[in-house]
Amino acid sequence: MAGLNIEDVLFYAFGAGTVLSAVLVVFFANPIYSALFLALAMSMLGALFFVLEAYFISVAQITVYAGAVMVLFVMVLMLFDLKNEGEDILKVSPLGLIKLLAVGLLCGFFIGTGWVASKIPGKVISETSMASDQQTAINKDVQPVDIGSTVSLSRQLFSKYVFAFEAVSILLLVAIVGSVALARSKGGTHHVSR
Amino acid sequence: MTNDILIAVLLLSPLSGFLINGVFVKQNNRHSVLAGGIATLASGISFLCALVLFLTLTHQGEESAIHTAFLHWLNVGGFKADIAFNVDPISGIMILIITGVGSLIHLYSVGYMSHDPKPAKFFSYLNLFLFNMLVLVLGDNLLLMFVGWEGVGLCSYLLIGFWYEDPEKAAAGMKAFVVNRIGDAGFLLGLFMIFLNFHSVEFHELSKMTFTPEAGFWGPITIATLCLFIGATGKSAQIPLFVWLPDAMAGPTPVSALIHAATMVTAGIYMIVRLNFIFVAAPTTMGVIAVVGAATALFAASIGLFQNDIKKILAYSTVSQLGYMFLGVGVGAFSAGFFHLMTHAFFKALMFLGAGSVIHGMHHEQDVRKMGGLRKKMPVTYYTFLMGWLAIIGTPMFSGFFSKDEILWRAYSSPLGSKTLWLCGVAGAVMTAFYMTRLMALTFWGESRVDKSVKVHESPLTMTLPLMVLAVLSLVGGWVGIPHTMGSIAGVPNIFEEWLHHSVHDVEALGSVIEEWSTMGISVALAALSATLAYTLYVRSPEIIPGLMARFRVLHNLISNKYYVDEAYFKIIVDPIVMMSRGLWAYLDVRVVDRTTYLLTDVVRGTGANLRLMVNGNVQQYAVYIVFGIILTLSFLFMR
Amino acid sequence: MSLDNLHVGINHYLVLSGILFSIGVLGVLIRKNAIVILMSIELMLNAVNLDFVAFAKFSQNIDGQVMVFFVMTIAAAEAAVGLAIAIAVYKRFQEVNISRFENLKG
Numbered sequence: 046m047a048g049l050n051i052e053d054v055l056f057y058a059f060g061a062g063t064v065l066s067a068v069l070v071v072f073f074a075n076p077i078y079s080a081l082f083l084a085l086a087m088s089m090l091g092a093l094f095f096v097l098e099a100y101f102i103s104v105a106q107i108t109v110y111a112g113a114v115m116v117l118f119v120m121v122l123m124l125f126d127l128k129n130e131g132e133d134i135l136k137v138s139p140l141g142l143i144k145l146l147a148v149g150l151l152c153g154f155f156i157g158t159g160w161v162a163s164k165i166p167g168k169v170i171s172e173t174s175m176a177s178d179q180q181t182a183i184n185k186d187v188q189p190v191d192i193g194s195t196v197s198l199s200r201q202l203f204s205k206y207v208f209a210f211e212a213v214s215i216l217l218l219v220a221i222v223g224s225v226a227l228a229r230s231k232g233g234t235h236h237v238s239r
Numbered sequence: 240m241t242n243d244i245l246i247a248v249l250l251l252s253p254l255s256g257f258l259i260n261g262v263f264v265k266q267n268n269r270h271s272v273l274a275g276g277i278a279t280l281a282s283g284i285s286f287l288c289a290l291v292l293f294l295t296l297t298h299q300g301e302e303s304a305i306h307t308a309f310l311h312w313l314n315v316g317g318f319k320a321d322i323a324f325n326v327d328p329i330s331g332i333m334i335l336i337i338t339g340v341g342s343l344i345h346l347y348s349v350g351y352m353s354h355d356p357k358p359a360k361f362f363s364y365l366n367l368f369l370f371n372m373l374v375l376v377l378g379d380n381l382l383l384m385f386v387g388w389e390g391v392g393l394c395s396y397l398l399i400g401f402w403y404e405d406p407e408k409a410a411a412g413m414k415a416f417v418v419n420r421i422g423d424a425g426f427l428l429g430l431f432m433i434f435l436n437f438h439s440v441e442f443h444e445l446s447k448m449t450f451t452p453e454a455g456f457w458g459p460i461t462i463a464t465l466c467l468f469i470g471a472t473g474k475s476a477q478i479p480l481f482v483w484l485p486d487a488m489a490g491p492t493p494v495s496a497l498i499h500a501a502t503m504v505t506a507g508i509y510m511i512v513r514l515n516f517i518f519v520a521a522p523t524t525m526g527v528i529a530v531v532g533a534a535t536a537l538f539a540a541s542i543g544l545f546q547n548d549i550k551k552i553l554a555y556s557t558v559s560q561l562g563y564m565f566l567g568v569g570v571g572a573f574s575a576g577f578f579h580l581m582t583h584a585f586f587k588a589l590m591f592l593g594a595g596s597v598i599h600g601m602h603h604e605q606d607v608r609k610m611g612g613l614r615k616k617m618p619v620t621y622y623t624f625l626m627g628w629l630a631i632i633g634t635p636m637f638s639g640f641f642s643k644d645e646i647l648w649r650a651y652s653s654p655l656g657s658k659t660l661w662l663c664g665v666a667g668a669v670m671t672a673f674y675m676t677r678l679m680a681l682t683f684w685g686e687s688r689v690d691k692s693v694k695v696h697e698s699p700l701t702m703t704l705p706l707m708v709l710a711v712l713s714l715v716g717g718w719v720g721i722p723h724t725m726g727s728i729a730g731v732p733n734i735f736e737e738w739l740h741h742s743v744h745d746v747e748a749l750g751s752v753i754e755e756w757s758t759m760g761i762s763v764a765l766a767a768l769s770a771t772l773a774y775t776l777y778v779r780s781p782e783i784i785p786g787l788m789a790r791f792r793v794l795h796n797l798i799s800n801k802y803y804v805d806e807a808y809f810k811i812i813v814d815p816i817v818m819m820s821r822g823l824w825a826y827l828d829v830r831v832v833d834r835t836t837y838l839l840t841d842v843v844r845g846t847g848a849n850l851r852l853m854v855n856g857n858v859q860q861y862a863v864y865i866v867f868g869i870i871l872t873l874s875f876l877f878m879r
Numbered sequence: 880m881s882l883d884n885l886h887v888g889i890n891h892y893l894v895l896s897g898i899l900f901s902i903g904v905l906g907v908l909i910r911k912n913a914i915v916i917l918m919s920i921e922l923m924l925n926a927v928n929l930d931f932v933a934f935a936k937f938s939q940n941i942d943g944q945v946m947v948f949f950v951m952t953i954a955a956a957e958a959a960v961g962l963a964i965a966i967a968v969y970k971r972f973q974e975v976n977i978s979r980f981e982n983l984k985g
Binding site: 049050052053056057060063064067068070071076079080083086087090093094097098099101102105106109110113114117118121122124125141144145147148149151152154155156158159160162163197198200201202205206209213216217219220221223224225227228230 | 885886887888890891892893894895896897898899900901902903904905906908909910912914915917918919921922925928929932933935936941942944945947948949951952953954955956957958959960962963964965966967969970975
């Protein structure tokens with residue numbers, strides 16, 4: 046196909062992978078499988094980030110999300126030992142249909158918006174972009190200049206957003222303390238009490 | 240500057256008395272002297288202020304007035320009314336009467352209400368009444384006057400129905416208020432019409448305008464003044480709205496003295512005198528006023544002939560004398576009518592207080608048939624009451640003589656009057672002399688018919704002192720208004736008329752001096768004859784009375800039952816209205832309105848019950864709602 | 880039908896992100912296991928991250944990636960706290976099936 050770059054191909058490939066994994070997350074009864082497929086989805090997303098030349102973010106995605114957060118999920122799932130609690134996902138009920146309808150509408154809304162927007166050249170981004178002089182760069186191949194590197198990211202992070210940075214670190218501290226306090230039990234984690 | 244303070248104190252003193260007695264003094268019998276003291280003090284302070292203001296006014300000359308504006312109140316669409324007060328020759332006299340006679344009655348009430356369970360309430364109402372009456376006479380525009388007008392109506396209701404546990408007394412209070420209200424509607428209509436036609440309701444501004452005299456019933460001035468007069472008939476108890484005043488005797492006697500003799504009922508006259516420059520431009524209205532006044536004077540006097548309750552006799556006498564005042568203003572003799580207002584305040588308040596003293600001394604007996612010979616047992620009351628009697632029947636040199644005769648003369652001689660009116664007045668005077676003498680005879684003279692078990696005693700000083708003061712005033716109060724024809728003999732001017740000369744423009748009398756002396760002589764002579772007749776009948780030969788009553792039985796019944804006016808009102812007006820409202824209630828209110836509201840509540844309750852099913856604890860269901868909401872919101876945003 | 884539409888632009892990324900988000904919403908609505916619901920929320924957050932990064936690229940503004948940085952951090956913290964709560968619930972009720980926790984009924 047003429048005019049398709051490697052980025053486009055990669056987008057379609059990884060995009061499909063992500064969507065598939067995401068769907069499987071929702072449709073497996075066994076939560077462990079769901080967790081694993083979520084990890085896979087996140088990795089695919091990381092690859093997409095790579096395609097979008099956000100290198101640091103891509104690595105962070107894989108390290109933090111797929112690596113740390115999903116491991117946390119799996120660990121907690123292991124604690125629960127819920128294998129025999131399979132839910133009946135495919136139960137058809139009126140409420141279930143309404144839910145499907147709602148989600149379908151939402152999805153259709155997004156797709157429709159995207160489709161309509163693509164008919165209007167230069168319309169979508171121009172109202173949200175902060176760099177409005179880049180209008181001509183939309184919908185065409187863009188040759189970015191070192192946009193995803195760690196240096197440029199950290200330059201912004203520590204100058205313009207330093208307050209948010211510090212605040213988030215405090216938030217993490219709070220989250221740590223909070224989760225320890227919530228999940229703690231008297232005298233250890235075993236049910237057999239002293 | 241000091242005038243402002245004086246007027247403020249004048250008004251606020253009784254108002255504070257009302258608040259202090261109403262809020263801070265305990266409602267029990269032990270505090271009656273305290274409450275009475277506070278009230279009398281407040282009233283006395285007002286009197287002093289009134290006195291100072293009056294004297295200031297005399298120094299300023301008759302043309303001027305003391306004007307004080309306190310607050311801007313309304314200024315809407317050209318309708319301007321301020322909270323401003325005006326002390327001019329007319330209102331100057333009124334405030335003296337109100338606070339002076341009022342203070343005396345406050346003092347009297349201390350003694351009279353000493354056994355009452357709730358004296359503080361009584362005194363607070365009395366002070367409130369004083370405040371409202373002062374607002375009425377001092378207000379510089381019709382709207383402020385109306386505020387006072389309504390206020391005194393309210394206080395009248397509160398005070399008449401003071402012993403409201405008795406349903407009859409409560410009903411009397413309600414009757415007074417309702418009948419007054421009918422008159423008030425007329426007053427308001429008149430106020431509106433005056434504003435419509437002249438774009439102002441301020442007295443000073445109105446007095447500067449010129450009013451072209453109108454003929455017939457349909458001119459704007461005529462209609463406005465007729466509406467105002469309807470208000471006056473309500474407040475001042477004329478035909479057809481007089482029915483509340485005899486019933487108002489259910490209230491304590493000081494109330495009858497203050498409100499229904501000296502002050503509130505004079506509000507109608509005051510209003511007409513105040514607006515004399517408008518009324519003279521509507522001769523038709525003046526004619527109506529004169530006719531109504533004369534008719535009322537005659538009518539009420541006739542009823543008074545056969546009443547047996549001492550207060551009712553005085554009540555009908557008040558209605559009758561008010562009729563004289565209206566007759567006076569109706570023929571254009573505004574100062575004469577006003578003069579009679581003043582003298583009447585003196586002798587009628589005196590007589591009411593005297594009656595109260597009698598009732599107090601007779602341990603609450605009010606039927607004159609059970610009295611008699613009280614002059615020996617209650618001398619002070621007797622001698623003071625005697626002065627009042629002499630004044631009202633028109634004994635020469637007493638105050639009533641000068642004022643009443645002036646009115647009669649004007650009725651005869653004014654271009655707006657007629658001989659017929661004069662004759663009605665004379666007939667009324669004859670009847671007045673008769674029934675007042677009858678009252679004296681049955682109460683004070685002759686043999687005692689008092690029940691043996693009743694120990695009659697004279698009243699204490701707090702009650703008799705006001706009587707004495709008022710008795711003196713009943714004698715000398717008329718000497719400020721000696722008409723020219725008499726006064727020119729001794730070189731005594733008619734102070735009263737000259738005082739009012741610039742504010743009040745009387746219609747000139749057309750008659751000769753001989754006619755004036757003749758009318759005077761005729762009325763005095765006839766009154767004397769009538770009094771003698773009554774004396775003979777009731778003191779010398781009371782035994783022929785039953786025979787006479789039997790001979791004229793039908794007429795006697797008719798008059799004794801007050802011509803069945805109350806019964807007629809009830810049958811023609813009140814009962815149909817009550818039936819109609821009952822019908823409306825049963826059909827409209829119960830069937831339509833209630834049903835609709837119940838329907839509404841059912842709908843709401845049903846909706847609530849159904850909506851409640853949505854809340855079932857299923858969080859994911861709530862999330863569905865959220866998603867739908869998001870879709871909707873996004874669509875709206877997208878549509879823009 | 881031009882193949883120009885196949886050439887990937889910002890709209891494609893937006894649509895993809897939207898689809899991922901919808902799938903996340905579906906997971907939240909349908910699943911009964913609390914942990915899986917938390918996972919679906921993570922999926923939604925990831926979809927948003929994709930959006931940000933795409934915007935960052937196509938408007939040549941690094942601020943989008945900064946945003947992703949923060950979202951990631953906060954999502955991790957939220958996951959931790961959410962799981963702690965789930966553990967506490969499990970300790971108490973021996974299950975995390977949310978259809979058993981409908982005390983707000985009525």
